[in-house]
Amino acid sequence: MELTDLQVYTVTINLGPRSYPVYIGENLLDEAGRLCRKASLNGHAALVTDTKVGALYSKQVLKALTNSGFKASVHLVNAGELSKSFEVVATLCEDFVRHGVDRQSFVVALGGGVVGDLAGFAAAVYNRGVPVIQIPTTIMAQVDSSIGGKTGINLSSGKNLVGAFHQPLAVIADTSTLRTLGRREWNEGFAEVIKYGVIREKRLLSELQNGAQSLPDLVRRCVEIKGSFVAGDERETTGSRALLNFGHTLGHAIEAVAGYGTFLHGEAVALGMIAAAHVSAKRSGLPEEDIKEIETAIKLFDLPTQLPSDLSRSKILERVFADKKFIDGKIRFVVTPKLGSALLADNVTIEDLESGLQAIEPLQT
Amino acid sequence: MELTDLQVYTVTINLGPRSYPVYIGENLLDEAGRLCRKASLNGHAALVTDTKVGALYSKQVLKALTNSGFKASVHLVNAGELSKSFEVVATLCEDFVRHGVDRQSFVVALGGGVVGDLAGFAAAVYNRGVPVIQIPTTIMAQVDSSIGGKTGINLSSGKNLVGAFHQPLAVIADTSTLRTLGRREWNEGFAEVIKYGVIREKRLLSELQNGAQSLPDLVRRCVEIKGSFVAGDERETTGSRALLNFGHTLGHAIEAVAGYGTFLHGEAVALGMIAAAHVSAKRSGLPEEDIKEIETAIKLFDLPTQLPSDLSRSKILERVFADKKFIDGKIRFVVTPKLGSALLADNVTIEDLESGLQAIEPLQT
Numbered sequence: 192m193e194l195t196d197l198q199v200y201t202v203t204i205n206l207g208p209r210s211y212p213v214y215i216g217e218n219l220l221d222e223a224g225r226l227c228r229k230a231s232l233n234g235h236a237a238l239v240t241d242t243k244v245g246a247l248y249s250k251q252v253l254k255a256l257t258n259s260g261f262k263a264s265v266h267l268v269n270a271g272e273l274s275k276s277f278e279v280v281a282t283l284c285e286d287f288v289r290h291g292v293d294r295q296s297f298v299v300a301l302g303g304g305v306v307g308d309l310a311g312f313a314a315a316v317y318n319r320g321v322p323v324i325q326i327p328t329t330i331m332a333q334v335d336s337s338i339g340g341k342t343g344i345n346l347s348s349g350k351n352l353v354g355a356f357h358q359p360l361a362v363i364a365d366t367s368t369l370r371t372l373g374r375r376e377w378n379e380g381f382a383e384v385i386k387y388g389v390i391r392e393k394r395l396l397s398e399l400q401n402g403a404q405s406l407p408d409l410v411r412r413c414v415e416i417k418g419s420f421v422a423g424d425e426r427e428t429t430g431s432r433a434l435l436n437f438g439h440t441l442g443h444a445i446e447a448v449a450g451y452g453t454f455l456h457g458e459a460v461a462l463g464m465i466a467a468a469h470v471s472a473k474r475s476g477l478p479e480e481d482i483k484e485i486e487t488a489i490k491l492f493d494l495p496t497q498l499p500s501d502l503s504r505s506k507i508l509e510r511v512f513a514d515k516k517f518i519d520g521k522i523r524f525v526v527t528p529k530l531g532s533a534l535l536a537d538n539v540t541i542e543d544l545e546s547g548l549q550a551i552e553p554l555q556t
Numbered sequence: 557m558e559l560t561d562l563q564v565y566t567v568t569i570n571l572g573p574r575s576y577p578v579y580i581g582e583n584l585l586d587e588a589g590r591l592c593r594k595a596s597l598n599g600h601a602a603l604v605t606d607t608k609v610g611a612l613y614s615k616q617v618l619k620a621l622t623n624s625g626f627k628a629s630v631h632l633v634n635a636g637e638l639s640k641s642f643e644v645v646a647t648l649c650e651d652f653v654r655h656g657v658d659r660q661s662f663v664v665a666l667g668g669g670v671v672g673d674l675a676g677f678a679a680a681v682y683n684r685g686v687p688v689i690q691i692p693t694t695i696m697a698q699v700d701s702s703i704g705g706k707t708g709i710n711l712s713s714g715k716n717l718v719g720a721f722h723q724p725l726a727v728i729a730d731t732s733t734l735r736t737l738g739r740r741e742w743n744e745g746f747a748e749v750i751k752y753g754v755i756r757e758k759r760l761l762s763e764l765q766n767g768a769q770s771l772p773d774l775v776r777r778c779v780e781i782k783g784s785f786v787a788g789d790e791r792e793t794t795g796s797r798a799l800l801n802f803g804h805t806l807g808h809a810i811e812a813v814a815g816y817g818t819f820l821h822g823e824a825v826a827l828g829m830i831a832a833a834h835v836s837a838k839r840s841g842l843p844e845e846d847i848k849e850i851e852t853a854i855k856l857f858d859l860p861t862q863l864p865s866d867l868s869r870s871k872i873l874e875r876v877f878a879d880k881k882f883i884d885g886k887i888r889f890v891v892t893p894k895l896g897s898a899l900l901a902d903n904v905t906i907e908d909l910e911s912g913l914q915a916i917e918p919l920q921t
Binding site: 277289356 | 650683712714791
C-alpha cells in the first residue's frame with residue numbers, strides 16, 4: 192500500500208493456488224479499484240449490494256472502480272435473508288447478461304453476510320465461475336463469512352443448503368464502514384469474535400473486556416485465526432475447519448426453531464456457545480470459571496444468555512437430530528477442554544445436548 | 557468386470573485427483589449399483605431422469621441400485637431443454653431435502669445431455685457439492701456431454717450461461733440404451749463423432765462410411781479422444797479443450813438464430829462444421845477434398861448441409877459478435893489444417909466467418 196502504509200494490514204489466506212489477500216483498514220472503499228487491479232482483474236465489474244448498504248456506499252465503490260478504469264454496473268438486491276434464494280440468483284444472472292458481464296468480468300460483493308453469500312454464489316455459477324472480490328461491511332462478515340470461500344443460498348427447509356466453495360480473489364475489509372452498523376448488528380458480530388477466543392486465543396476474551404485494541408487490529412487477528420482453520424481444510428473435509436462450528440450446531444437449531452429473524456445468527460450462536468460450554472464441562476472437563484468467562488464476554492455485547500422459556504427444548508433437539516448424523520446415538524460435536532482450544536468429540540450424546548440446553552438460564556416471557 | 561469381461565471397456569479420464577472411469581458396453585444399466593459401490597459410494601442415491609427416459613429405464617436402474625443395498629429415490633423432470641432452468645434446479649433441491657438426500661448422498665443422472673447437465677449442476681451445488689454418477693442414454697451424451705464435468709442450465713438470453721465444473725465419479729455408458737433413440741436423435745449424435753474425426757482421428761470418418769465397428773468400440777474411441785482434450789485443460793483455460801469447439805461457434809449461433817428447437821444441437825453443429833471447414837480452407841489451407849469428405853460424412857447421417865435461405869446470415873454473425881470476444885476485428889476460432897488435426901487460429905475475421913456461412917449451400921424454403 193502507498194499512502195496508507197501504516198494503517199492497512201494484509202493477511203494472506205493460504206490455499207495454494209487459491210491463496211488471496213485480505214486487506215484490513217480504515218477508508219479502504221476508495222482503494223477498491225486499485226486493489227482489484229492488483230488482483231490482476233481487467234474486465235467489467237458487476238457490483239452487487241443490497242438496498243441498505245448500497246444507499247450508503249455503492250456510489251463510493253462504483254467511483255473507485257471507474258476511477259481505476261473499470262467498466263462497472265450496480266446490481267441491487269433487497270436487504271435481508273430472503274434474498275438468499277434461487278430466484279434472486281436467477282435475476283442477478285439475467286441482469287449480468289444484460290449488462291455485458293462476460294467470462295472476463297468479475298463480481299464485487301459489497302455488504303454483509305447475505306450479500307457475500309449470494310453474490311459469491313452467483314459468481315461461482317455464472318459462466319461456470321467468474322472471480323469475486325468480497326467487500327464485507329459488517330463485523331460478522333469481516334471476521335468470518337467473507338473469509339474461506341463458502342457461498343450459498345437457502346431452501347425453504349433450511350439455510351445454506353445450496354452453494355459452492357468459491358474463494359474470492361481478494362477481501363477488502365474497510366473497518367470505517369462498521370460505524371454505520373446498528374447496535375444489534377454491531378453486537379452480533381462479536382459472537383464470532385468470542386468464538387475465536389474460545390477455540391484458539393483466550394487472550395481475545397480479556398482484551399474484549401478492557402477494549403484496548405483498535406478495530407483493524409481486532410479484525411486482523413480474527414481473520415488470521417479463521418485463515419488458520421481454513422488453510423489445510425478448504426472444503427471442510429479433514430476436520431480442522433469443523434472446529435469453527437463451536438456453538439453453531441445448537442445455535443443453528445435455536446435460530447431455526449425460534450423462527451428465522453427472531454434471533455440474529457450471532458445471537459443464536461451466543462446461546463449455542465453457552466450450551467456447548469456446558470457440554471464441554473461434561474465431556475472434556477472445561478472448568479466452571481471458563482464457562483463464566485464465556486458468559487461474561489457474551490453479556491458484554493448484550494448478546495442473549497437466556498433462552499425464552501416457551502421455546503421448546505425438545506424441538507431444538509429434534510432439529511439437531513434432523514440436521515446432523517448420529518451414529519449409535521452419538522454426534523460429532525465441537526467442545527473446548529480449556530479456553531483457547533477446541534476439539535471434535537465423537538462421544539457426545541443427545542442427553543448431553545439436552546442438559547447443555549437445560550443449563551441455559553430460562554427467560555420468562 | 558466379471559461376467560461381462562469381454563464386452564465392457566473402461567476408459568479413464570485423467571484429471572489427477574478427479575480422475576474417473578467411463579464404463580462402456582451393452583446391458584450396463586443392471587450393473588449401476590455395483591459400479592456405484594466400486595466408486596466408494598455409500599449414501600442415498602438420488603436418481604434424476606426425465607419423463608421419457610424414466611419411462612424406459614428408471615425402474616431398471618432403481619432396482620440395480622437397491623439390489624446393491626442403496627437407499628434410492630427417483631426425481632423426474634420434464635423431457636426437453638426447458639428443464640435446464642433455475643426453477644427446475646430449485647425444485648430438485650427442495651425435493652432432495654424431502655427425500656433425506658444429505659452430504660453423504662449422491663446423484664445419478666440418467667438420460668441425455670439435458671438431464672446430465674441439469675442433474676450434474678444440481679449435484680454441484682446441493683450441500684455445496686455431492687458426487688454425481690452419469691448414465692448417458694444418447695449418443696451425444698455418451699460420446700460428448702457426459703465426459704469432462706461441464707454442467708449447466710440456461711438463461712433466457714442463452715444456453716449454458718450458468719453452471720459448474722463438476723466431474724462425475726464414474727460414467728456408465730450402456731450402448732444398448734441407444735436402440736430406443738428416435739432416428740433424428742440417433743443421427744444428431746454423429747455430428748460430434750464426425751467432429752472427433754476432423755480434429756483428431758481422420759480414420760473415424762472413413763470407418764463411419766463402411767460401418768465396420770461396433771457401437772461400444774465407436775463410443776470408446778470417442779471417449780478416449782474427448783478425454784485426451786479434457787485432461788490437462790480441465791477448465792478450458794489453457795486451450796486444448798477449446799479445440800473441441802470446432803464447428804460450435806457458428807453452430808451455436810445458427811441454433812440460436814433459427815430459434816431453439818428448430819435445429820437439434822448436432823444438426824446446427826453439422827452446419828457450423830461446414831462453415832468452419834471453409835474458414836479452414838482460407839486460413840489454414842484445408843484442401844477442397846477434405847471439405848468434401850466432411851460433407852460426405854455429414855450427409856451419411858442425414859444431418860443438414862444446407863442453410864435455409866430465409867435464415868438471416870447477418871443475424872448469425874451478429875450473434876457470434878455478441879457471444880465472442882473480437883480483438884481488433886479478429887476472433888480466436890478453431891480451424892483444421894488437414895483432417896485429423898485442429899488448431900486455434902487468432903487471425904480469423906468477421907469476413908472469414910461471413911464467407912464461411914455463404915459457402916453453405918442455401919436451402920430454398
